[in-house]
Amino acid sequence: MKRAQLARERLDGHPWTPYLFAAPVGIYLLLFQFYPLIQQFYMSFTATDLLTPTVNPFVGMENYSFLIEDGELWKVLSVTAIYTVACVVFAIGVGLGSALLLDSPFIGRSLARALITIPWAAPSVAVALIFTWIFNSQYGIFNRALTELGLQLGGENWLDNASLALPAILLTTVWQIFPFSSVVILAALQGVPQELKEAAVIDGADRLNIFKTATWPTIQPTVLMLTLFVTIWSLRRFDLIWLMTQGGPIGATNTMVIELYRQGFVYRDLGTAASIGMIGLSIALLVTVIYFKVTQMTEQAQGKR
Amino acid sequence: MRTSRQLEHMRVLAVLLMLGFAAFPIYWMFVTSMTPSSELFASSPRLLPAWSQLSIYAEIFNTIPVATWLKNSFLVAAGTTVLSILLAVFPAYALSRFRFAGLAVLGFALFATQMLPEAMLVVPLYSIFGDLNLLNTIPGLVLANTAFVVPVITWIIKGAIDSIPFEIEEAARVDGCSRLDIVLGIVIPLVAPTLAAAAVISFFHGWNEYVFAQTLVSSENLRTASVGLASFVGELSTPIHSVMAVGVIYTLPAIIFYLFAQRYVVAGMTAGSVKG
Amino acid sequence: MSAIEINNVSKKFGAKEVIRDINVSIDEGDFLVLLGPSGCGKSTLLRMLAGLESISSGEIVIGGKRVDQLPPGDRDIAFVFQSYALYPHLSVRRNMAFPLLMQEFRLWYHLPIIGAMAKRRIENSPRVVEKIAKMSKILGLTDMLDRFPRTLSGGQRQRVALGRAMVREPEVFLMDEPLSNLDAKLRTSMRSEISRLHKEIGGTFVYVTHDQVEAMTMGTKIALMRDGIIQQFGTARDIYTDPANTYVARFIGTPPMNLIMAKWDGARMMVGSLAIAANLSPTLAASDVLLGVRPNAITLATDLSNDSLNGEVVMVEHVGADSIIAVRLKDGRTAHNDDGDLDAVMVTVPGYCMLSMGQAVSITIDPHQMILFSAATGERIRRLT
Structure with a gap:
């Protein structure tokens, strides 16, 4: 907190200035993010029909108890959990691997570093479109390649198969987001002290040991932060899944946000949709709290602050 | 013990694979757009764009x-x-x-x-x-x-x-x-x-x-x-x-x-x- | 009229008092050096003069005007930062023109295009152009006016920072360790250059440093600070020859002043069993005193006698023109072994000294250059003259 102290003492001005600077964005977010959020919170205790959204009779906890008793929620939660955890593991794993590759010098490195970010720039809708085509059961290049390789999975309709749809969605998601973690980890790798690596080499460490003693401690906070962001973004990812499978087949890719949208716009039950949203938000908040606890603990363990 | 030359080759291969993974879907979108309808559903896929289709x-x-x-x-x-x-x-x-x-x-x-x-x-x-x-x-x-x-x-x-x-x-x-x-x-x-x-x-x-x-x-x-x-x-x-x-x-x-x-x-x- | 008056100024960061009730007043044309170790509050005091830091109590008057509630821009001061703080996105010319531009700045100059045109007009006005030409000539910057700060060397950046301060022709120049980022050789030449500028353009300077050589060579007045308190305020000569307490005595001079433990019994001053003429007031109660003497006010001899202090050589250092000899007294102790120094009296001898370790020597102290302090408080004890 030294910096905070410094900032206050060094640049104190008129007491209203900070509020003046923060007010426009504060008002903006209040109007377009938090007021709608509060409305949703209220709506989760009402029975509201999409066609008559102004009529919202108060029903108390009924939406929530319906969700819990219905049993569908547990399936949705488990799909969401699998999807989120897999996103985190693979997006960060592939990101870390590619970042390590791109960190070592080779000819054309800057070009490679630029090209790797392509998937991240591609619009989700286009990604959904192209991957739907790639996963097409008969003519998709994915299946054709698998058949060519002689694998049994060839010929399956990936997006229509209850056990293959989620892996397909996952592959697409990881393809789209791994460049982000790659780029962020790559930047963190620049902070690894060269001397530390050299010291490890002189001490006779092998590659894995160098990674463990010199590289990992430096990038660990960044990886933790990425974990938080990838988790939160995976919890709210909509376009890709909706356009590729709409949550199907038989709920195999039905994550919370997809279920929220189905309840609201397919079953026209805005109250239930809102209560799903609230549950999802609580999970995101919980993850955030855990993240801050974990960072605090690791910082203490490492003796910082 | 692998030689550093072998290691270098493996690294180049890995980078190329990674770039291929990143770029392929976009490339495939382009190739598909440049494939004549007659070949879209052919038994073996067309892997290169047909430039005659540019008029699409x-x-x-x-x-x-x-x-x-x-x-x-x-x-x-x-x-x-x-x-x-x-x-x-x-x-x-x-x-x-x-x-x-x-x-x-x-x-x-x-x-x-x-x-x-x-x-x-x-x-x-x-x-x-x-x-x-x-x-x-x-x-x-x-x-x-x-x-x-x-x-x-x-x-x-x-x-x-x-x-x-x-x-x-x-x-x-x-x-x-x-x-x-x-x-x-x-x-x-x-x-x-x-x-x-x-x-x-x-x-x-x-x-x-x-x-x-x-x-x-x-x-x-x-x-x-x-x-x-x-x-x-x-x-x-x-x-x-x-x-x-x-x-x-x-x-x-x-x-x-x-x-x-x-x-x-x-x-x-x-x-x-x-x-x- | 005094150029700067600092009256009862204090500063608290939370519960911690970093500046305690400071009173200083200097005249126009003075070069005041705030000297002290890091964390003594010297930079904070300077920043309070500039208005970069608020004051907790007291008042600051610059040029007869009370300024402690004014923003920095209205205090008629210029500030030279340790890191130079040049604007990286502006050329040298525009860095130097910036303070002049701000004097005529209007809010609408922030508008794109027409604002930029208005700024160009001021920057190209004869007043600004002439001032920059004059200052860059004085500082030898004429050839680099269109370069950007990142392409300049440390010394050149420092000149630009000085130039940016000088174009405003302020009442007071404030400088925060401006030479500490330069290498040793450049520091020496910039030191004399700043002294030259002070004489050439006049104005009052306040200069913060932890380097006693800078303080002694540049300052017309020195305020030596410690823990937010001014230990002594005076000319370089005052501080060197007439230190107010043991802290000041030990801070200035290389090697620092020797402090030899002695006893005042009401009539005589004893170092061990040797009586030394002290010329103290007979009303002074018997107490422990410290005998302060600079290393160059001591003479060494190899013949031992009973009316001098005897000891043995424990260290010999040749530093070129002089040699520094450490002598551990046989029958006396120094008061400065607590901070890791040798428990030995330092003596400087001109030329290359042929003494070797372990050799027995005697030392004689020049009584006119001897200074006494109370061992209990560290404060100066005046002798009768």
Whole structure:
């Protein structure tokens, strides 16, 4: 907190200035993010029909108890959990691997570093479109390649198969987001002290040991932060899944946000949709709290602050 | 023990595989768009584009309102960019330089927006925009997108401002600058590369956005490219190579523009996130 | 009229008092050096003069005007930072023109294009152009006016920072360790250059440093600070020859002043069993005293006698023109072995000294250059003259 102290003492001005600077964005977010959020919170205790959204009779906890008793929620939660955890593991794993590759010098490195970010720039809708085509059961290049390789999975309709749809969605998601973690980890790798690596080499460490003693401690906070962001973004990812499978087949890719949208716009039950949203938000908040606890603990363990 | 030469070869192979993984789907979209209908469903796929099919890109502009879609997407993206940058600079400065009672609240509020799914806010936003007469308008989409972009780029710009030494601002104060003069005359020029990055990020968010464009706008001539393209998913009457051609036209500008801006985007993004 | 008056100024960071009730007043044309170790509050005091730091109590008057509530820009001061704090996005010329531009700045100049045109007009006005030409000539910057700070060397950046301060022609120049980022050789030449500028352009300078050589060579007045308190305020000569307490005595001079433990019994001053003429007031109660003497006010001899202090050589250092000899007294102790120094009296001898370790020597102290302090408080004890 030294910096905070410094900032206050060094640049104190008129007491209203900070509020003046923060007010426009504060008002903006209040109007377009938090007021709608509060409305949703209220709506989760009402029975509201999409066609008559102004009529919202108060029903108390009924939406929530319906969700819990219905049993569908547990399936949705488990799909969401699998999807989120897999996103985190693979997006960060592939990101870390590619970042390590791109960190070592080779000819054309800057070009490679630029090209790797392509998937991240591609619009989700286009990604959904192209991957739907790639996963097409008969003519998709994915299946054709698998058949060519002689694998049994060839010929399956990936997006229509209850056990293959989620892996397909996952592959697409990881393809789209791994460049982000790659780029962020790559930047963190620049902070690894060269001397530390050299010291490890002189001490006779092998590659894995160098990674463990010199590289990992430096990038660990960044990886933790990425974990938080990838988790939160995976919890709210909509376009890709909706356009590729709409949550199907038989709920195999039905994550919370997809279920929220189905309840609201397919079953026209805005109250239930809102209560799903609230549950999802609580999970995101919980993850955030855990993240801050974990960072605090690791910082203490490492003796910082 | 492997030799360093073997290791070098493995590394080159790994990099090529990785780049192939990253670039293939986009390449495949392009190849598909350039494949004649007769070969689309042939027993062995065509792996290279048939350049004779280039006319498809002229054709789709006649058969599909692509021009209108792209224009709308551009307007939404440009509006989002301008509004987001205008809104983000001052709170970013406040987050970086001031310590005040509302600081934690502002920081948390900005972060919390990352947790809110668009799909959840669509319904209340629909009614708010209805009250404000913003439904079915481009400015309405700009406002909705900005609400999600501003928090991200505020953090990014804050990261860049953090790295400006205090002394430079103090020198400016001694030279007679007010706080406003400092932000406009010193800070903004110094974080210009990051502002460029933030602008690119805002632009892409607006260009790529789907949920709001789908729900808050209904009229045909205000459709954005994302909504237009999404209407093809799972639809069978439009030939697949035309659909892919539209996809390419929609995706390629984003990617090319991004490759040019890539250096700034990465620098700006990591300035904000890595130091965290 | 005094150029700067600091009256009862204090500063608290939370509960911690970093500046305690400071009173200083200097005249126009003075070169005041705030000297002290890091963390003594010297930079904070300077920043309070500039208005970069608020004051907790007291008042600051610059040029007859009370300024402690004014923003930095209205105090008629210029500030040279340790890190130079040049504007990286502006050329040298525009860095130097910046303070002049701000004097005529209007809010609408922030507008793109027309604002930029208005700024160009001021920057190209004869007043600004002439001033920059004059200052860059004085500082030898004429050839680099269109370069950017990142392309300049440390010394050149420092000149630009000085130039930016000088174009305003302020009442007071404030400088915060401006030479500490330069290498040793450049520091020496910039030191004389700043002294030259002070004489050439006049004005009052306040200069913060932890380097006693800078303080002694540049300052017309020195305020030696410690823990937020001014230990002594005076000319370089005062501080060197007439230190107010043991802290000041030990801070200035290389090697620092020797402090030899002695006893005052009401009539005589004893170092061990040797009586030394002290010339103290007979009313002074018997107490422990410290006998302060600079290393160059001691003579060494190899013949031992009973009316001098005897000891043995424990260290010999040849530093070129002089040699520094450490002598551990047989019958006496020094008061400065607590901070890690040798418990030995330091003596400087001109030329290359042929003494070797372990050799027995005697030392004689020049009584006119002997200074006494109370061992209990460290404060100076005046002798009768």
